[in-house]
Amino acid sequence: MKVLVTGGAGFIGSHVCDAFLRAGHEVIALDNLSSGKRENLDPRVRLSVRDIRSPEAAELIRNERPQVICHLAAQMDVRRSVEDPRFDADANILGMLNLLEAARIAGVKKVIFSSTGGAIYGEQDVFPAPENHATRPVSPYGVSKASGELYLGYYKAQYGLQYVALRYANVYGPRQNPHGEAGVVAIFAQRLVAGQPCTIFGDGGQTRDFVFGPEVARANLLAFEKDYVGAVNIGTGIETDINQLYAGLAEAAGSKAQVTHAPGKPGEQRRSCIDPSLAKKVLGWEPSVGLSEGLRKTVEFFRSKAREPARASG
Template sequence: MKVLVTGGAGFIGSHVCDEFLRNGHEVIALDNLSSGKKENLDPRVRLAVHDIRSPEAAELIRTEKPQVLCHLAAQMDVRRSVEDPGFDADVNIRGMTNLLEAARQSGVKKVIFSSTGGAIYGEQDYFPAREDHPQRPVSPYGVSKAAGELYLGYYRAQYGLPYVALRYANVYGPRQNPHGEAGVVAIFSQRVIAGQGCTIFGEGKQTRDFVFGPDVARANYLAFQSDYVGAANIGTGVETDINRLYELIAQAGGSSLKAAHAPGKPGEQLRSCIDAAHAKKVLGWEPSVQLAEGLRHTIQFFRDQAAGPVRARG
């Protein structure tokens, strides 16, 4: 089948492209390269450089007529969404509806949407959160992802377009861009390898559920294979606070530097952790890489980058 991956040259998107390639599918990556890199892509992936809000992106879907649309391209920085909610909505909502209109007109058979399990629930009533947890996002980013799921429900009801909304926990791993994509693991890893100090915003007691990028890519492929329609959490169900995360990264990177602390940032949750039991039931997915192992792979990626020249796909 032909698969179009928006944000395909980015961190998660490039792993999704790899997963579909490994399974024998034709893959096209749509990316504006604002944070993604061409070097992340396997040479067999065709790259189309367009913004998802553009007429050219919609025309690409109409012309190529992919059977599957994996929609990962997004404004994904929670802090930027708080600073500029209009930009967040423009990319994440207007960009998505631009793609969905083209998808239903061109006969796309399934949409796999990268939603959020960290931001969509807001401050949780219980841990880990299931898919039926109330949605109380505390950032415009979380609001725009919730809106994306509602639009998918509309296109399913109105046009019969099947979808799976994968609600990711905090994704980390090789190829994550510490400059252009949100991700504390990438930021800490790069600085530790460079021998630089790291700053933790707030007391560092805020927790997150960290899930490895290639595991998330596998969830996309299993969603493609499944007949399931709806949302599914993609996480580990394990909480790790930021202080402990830094300790693990510093240990893996051979650093003895202590982290500094700065005032907390608006729009950030205190705790976040999601239950992926439903994904195991309906998709056959569960995480395969634990945090310590994933951090070793990530540190090695940044160490190889620092040594340069690099194979960015490493």
């Protein structure tokens, strides 16, 4: 089948492209390259450089008529959403509506939406949070992702457009951009490999559920293959605080550098952890890469990237 991956040249998107290629599908990546990179893509993926908010993006969907759209392109920085809610809504709500209208016209069968399993729940009542937990986002980013899920429900009811909303935990791994995308693992890994100091915002006791990027890509493929409609958590169900995370990364990098602390940032939750048991039941998905292994692979990626300029100049 023909699959369109928005944000396909990005960190998670490029892993999703790889997963669908391995399964034998034709893959098109739509990306404006604001944070994605051509080098992330397998040469077999056709890249169309367009913004999801543009008429050209809608035109691409109408002309290519993919059977499935994996929608990953987004403004994904919680802190930026707090600073500029209108920009967040423009990209994450209006951009998505542009794609959904084109998908409706083009006869797309299914949309697999990259939602959020942390920001959508807000300050949780239970840990880990199941899909039926109340959605009380405390950031515009969380609000925009919740809105995306509601619009998908509307398009399913009105037009029969099938969908799965994958509520990701904190995704990390190779290819994550420490500059253009939110991601404490990528930021710390790059700095540790370079021998630079790291800063933790707040006391470091805030917790997150960290899930490995290629595992998330596998969830997208399974969501395509199964008939389930609705929201599904994609996480590990394990809380890790930022101090523990830093220690794990420092060990993987062989660094003894001391970390500094700075004031916490607004719009961020204290604790976040999601229950992945529904994913196992309806998708056959469960995490298989533990945090220590995933951090080691991530550090190896950033170490190899740090060596590239030296090889090029030699």
